[in-house]
Every structure is written in C-alpha cells, then in structure tokens.
Amino acid sequence: MSQPPIEPTPPIPEPASTAADAASATIEQQLTDWQARHAEVSDAYLRAKAEVENIRRRADEEVSKARKFAIDAFAESLLPVKDSLEAAIATPGASVEQVLEGVHATLRQLTAALERNKVLQIAPPAGTKFDPHQHQAISMVPAEQEANTVVAVLQKGYLIADRVLRPALVTVAAPK
8 A cells, every 4th residue: 555645744834923922021031130130139238248247256356355455555564663662572671761762763653654554643733623523522621712622632533544533532612
C-alpha cells in the first residue's frame, strides 16, 4: 500500500500583537525594573544599618574607655606630689625650716597639678557680692561694707571645669 503524499502543513500564523500585549510587556518590564531597584535599595539599607551598628558599638567602646581612663591625667599630675611627701618622710633629721620649705614646695606642686586639670580655687576677696552658686554663707556679721557681700573666707571652694566641686565657706555682711 502506498501512502498518499504528505502535504506540507501551512505555517501557523502568529496571533497579531494587540495593544493589551504591548501594555503587558511594558508592565512586566517595569516590574522587573522595580524588583531590581528594590534589591538595590534593600542592599543599601542593610549596609547602612550595619554601618550604624558599627559606629554605635565603637562609640560605646570609646565612652567606656573615656570613663575608665578619665582620671589618668589627673593621677599622673599628682604623682610628683606623692613623691615629694614620701621624700619628706624619708628625711627624719630635717630641721623645721627644711620641712616648712618642703611643704611649701609640695603645696606649689599640688596647686599646679590641680590647675593643670582645671580644678580652680574659689576664694572671693572681701567686698565681693555673695554668689549662692559658688559660696556658702556660714554666718552674717555686722560689717562696714555693703550688705550681702563677703566679709571673710573661712574655707576656700573649688571649681572643676566651671562646675562647683565645693563652695567657698564665707561670712557675709548683714544688712544695716
């Protein structure tokens, strides 16, 4: 039996592109673009978040070290004062004049160390207006000066970086 010849099948015509297909392709392209942009932004966000965490961690470490070693400079400036006091004790046969001279030198060292570390003295001269932020009035006394002014300093006060460490104890002129 012979087979009839096979006729070639005509090519299947492709459906005509419609406006809907074009719009669908545009939307798919936009979706792909937005997904790529989203991936970029997400990556940038995660990197920025990690950087912020690293900065926060480093800042916490620096604050911790600053607190731990804040007194370093102060302690270092007091060591010569301690050395001077130990040297004075190690010299038992010193005369009163030598001891007094050593005490004055040690006081100068201590004063310089305090000033270097911003510890300043509050010792208002007589006649200075009473300042309750820096002075503590112990008593009011009659005096030949304006009322509410310092008559005498009983104990010096101290500031550290513009903050009162200890107020000066003073007597104040009473109102007339």
